[in-house]
Amino acid sequence: MGKLSESMCGCLCKVKEDGFMDKSSIVRHLWKCSPILVPYDADSNHEPCCKLGHKAHWAVITGFLIGKDVSVSEAMPNDSKQDDSIQNLYHLAPLQVSAWKDSFLSPGDCLYVLAKQGKSEHLQAWLYDDLQDSNKQLLFVDPERTKDSDNYVIPDEGIEAVLANKVVFLSKRT
Numbered sequence: 001m002g003k004l005s006e007s008m009c010g011c012l013c014k015v016k017e018d019g020f021m022d023k024s025s026i027v028r029h030l031w032k033c034s035p036i037l038v039p040y041d042a043d044s045n046h047e048p049c050c051k052l053g054h055k056a057h058w059a060v061i062t063g064f065l066i067g068k069d070v071s072v073s074e075a076m077p078n079d080s081k082q083d084d085s086i087q088n089l090y091h092l093a094p095l096q097v098s099a100w101k102d103s104f105l106s107p108g109d110c111l112y113v114l115a116k117q118g119k120s121e122h123l124q125a126w127l128y129d130d131l132q133d134s135n136k137q138l139l140f141v142d143p144e145r146t147k148d149s150d151n152y153v154i155p156d157e158g159i160e161a162v163l164a165n166k167v168v169f170l171s172k173r174t
Contacts, residue, residue: 034171047124053140111127
């Protein structure tokens with residue numbers, strides 16, 4: 001998917017081998033207004049599920065939401081703006097890399113990613129942990145898909161080696 005994105009969209013791609021293990025790097029990349037491609041098992045409603053790779057699809061992640069346990073105004077960066085109509089909703093200004101602080105994410109935070117799966121018309125909010133669990137358990141190709149090589153690209157080395165625990169960071173060429 002990275003090579004396809006580079007050739008079709010002209011963007012830079014970096015495959016991140018440890019997938020979702022580092023929440024800070026995922027959030028930092030999204031905060032810079034850069035999307036992420038994620039392989040995962042898609043349920044019938046397009047949300048992440050764990051089917052051992054039998055329902056593997058790709059989603060593009062374009063944003064995030066963070067639920068904070070503390071007073072929201074105390075936790076937000078200085079350049080965030082409170083929403084005009086929703087009391088505890090804050091909008092973050094695009095990240096200046098120098099402004100990032102690893103302490104922005106706390107262990108008690110509830111992190112959602114904003115995702116679009118190719119077969120769905122809707123942007124969805126998925127729990128980060130659910131997408132992480134789905135991504136790391138991509139082990140086997142659905143036997144029905146192996147019979148249909150005209151519609152599916154199945155890597156010779158198997159999907160565990162190529163997809164499990166991996167994400168693709170996309171960014172603009174400078």
